[in-house]
Amino acid sequence: MHRGKRQRIVPSLTEYLLNIWLDPSTTSNSIEGLYRSASRHNVFKLEFTVDDIRNFLSHQSTYKRHLGFNLQYKQQKHTVVPGALVKWQMDLADMQNSAEYNDGTNYLLTIIDVFSKYALVIPLQNKQGQTIARALGYIFRIKINNKAYKPMILLSDNGKEFIAKEVKQLSIFQYTEHRGILMP
Known part of the structure; x- marks a missing residue:
């Protein structure tokens, strides 16, 4: 039996970064955080740069899924609404x-x-007009203190799902004015 010195197996940079990335004791939820953690724990003396970290993270589905969007919108004018249940805005995610x-x-x-910033979310299987109308009908049947929970004005974009015949009929039946907003 050979009792020599144990050889240390040096992992590839990807394996090393993956171990650091998956270790909950490290603060590696960003490019800079992973770079600091990998540099601090670098017992294998691997050489890497911030670009190597960025490249590694670009292949991690959890990082890409939680990566924020940097979108800038023009600030819109304030909307004045006299009270709750007057104006609702709806859209599909x-x-x-x-x-x-x-x-x-x-x-x-x-x-x-x-007015109140109260939000409602309904999960849908598809975005057909009939499905949207069924979801709105469900919301309009809600009663709070024996009062119907429905708006006077319902705003949406001009998507086919919102201007469908079923949605228009439901709005008329529920005495709710549905307005499509022209989006640029």
Whole structure:
């Protein structure tokens, strides 16, 4: 039996960074954080740069999924609303990329009361007009203190799902004015 000195196996840079990235004791939730943690724990004397870290993280699905968006919008004028249940804004959030993790939910119908900022979210399988009308009908049947929970004005973009015949009919039946906003 050979009782010599044990050889230390040097991992590849990807393996090393993956071990640091997955270690909950390190603060490696950003490019800079992973670079600091990897530099601090670098017992194998591996050489790497911030660009190596950026390249490694660009291949990690969890990093890409939680990466923020840097979008800038023009500030809009203030909306004056006299009270709750006067004006609601609605839109669809596209969740098709994560539908397999969310029981097949492809879209989220999001509705916000402009006055109170109270939000409602309804998961949807598709974005057909009939599905949108069914979700709105469900919301309009809600009663709070024996009062129907529905707006006087319902705003949305001019998507086919919102200007569908079923949604228009429901708005008329519920005495709710539905306005499509022209989006640039």
